[in-house]
Amino acid sequence: NAGVTQTPKFQVLKTGQSMTLQCAQDMNHNSMYWYRQDPGMGLRLIYYSASEGTTDKGEVPNGYNVSRLNKREFSLRLESAAPSQTSVYFCASSQDGSYEQYFGPGTRLTVT
Amino acid sequence: KQEVTQIPAALSVPEGENLVLNCSFTDSAIYNLQWFRQDPGKGLTSLLLIQSSQREQTSGRLNASLDKSSGRSTLYIAASQPGDSATYLCAAPLTTDSWGKLQFGAGTQVVVTP
Numbered sequence: 001n002a003g004v005t006q007t008p009k010f011q012v013l014k015t016g017q018s019m020t021l022q023c024a025q026d027m028n029h030n031s032m033y034w035y036r037q038d039p040g041m042g043l044r045l046i047y048y049s050a051s052e053g054t055t056d057k058g059e060v061p062n063g064y065n066v067s068r069l070n071k072r073e074f075s076l077r078l079e080s081a082a083p084s085q086t087s088v089y090f091c092a093s094s095q096d097g098s099y100e101q102y103f104g105p106g107t108r109l110t111v112t
Numbered sequence: 113k114q115e116v117t118q119i120p121a122a123l124s125v126p127e128g129e130n131l132v133l134n135c136s137f138t139d140s141a142i143y144n145l146q147w148f149r150q151d152p153g154k155g156l157t158s159l160l161l162i163q164s165s166q167r168e169q170t171s172g173r174l175n176a177s178l179d180k181s182s183g184r185s186t187l188y189i190a191a192s193q194p195g196d197s198a199t200y201l202c203a204a205p206l207t208t209d210s211w212g213k214l215q216f217g218a219g220t221q222v223v224v225t226p
Binding site: 004031033035040041042043044045048050058059090092094099100101102103104105106 | 116121143144146148153154155156157158161201203205206212213214216217218219
């Protein structure tokens with residue numbers, strides 16, 4: 001089992017460009033999450049999906065959109081990147097009835 | 113909304129010493145609290161999850177306690193080793209009805225010197 005995988009590992013964008021961060025899990029989990037991690041601020045929830053076909057906003061959703069393509073995949077899209085979106089992005093998943101979350105290795109994004 | 117604080121932000125100890133990491137939270141009506149480990153440039157690994165009905169949880173050299181009345185959790189790592197060097201984060205549910213949505217502390221960066 002690969003667990004939670006994320007692509008790409010690194011990305012540099014110019015202000016205004018768009019991109020999609022990909023996440024996939026092979027643990028048959030219903031719930032998936034996107035977080036961002038900034039220095040000194042811990043992780044903050046951007047969006048989450050409780051099941052295939054459903055998504056909901058987290059603490060910091062502005063500037064992002066998500067798609068729960070199927071049970072395995074949950075993507076995060078930046079339509080018009082801004083320097084404030086420079087961060088490390090983590091995807092996570094959890095099993096129904098369990099609070100324990102499994103994290104991917106992260107995507108380091110720099111917006112210039 | 114839950115607020116989670118970890119103090120200190122960084123800690124350095126000699127090998128063999130016991131580590132004590134602190135986590136404070138504002139909403140005592142939590143369902144659980146989790147401790148994670150993060151190695152540089154890597155994702156988070158779940159270490160321990162304490163349910164609200166439990167007072168502590170143990171795994172090997174790790175022991176985590178939960179005191180809801182005082183809004184505190186403590187992670188103890190016995191007989192620290194250089195391999196324990198990492199950032200440790202705690203997390204609690206964002207609100208009492210936010211199943212799965214976590215509020216993280218900023219973490220404590222630990223260095224264990226040989």
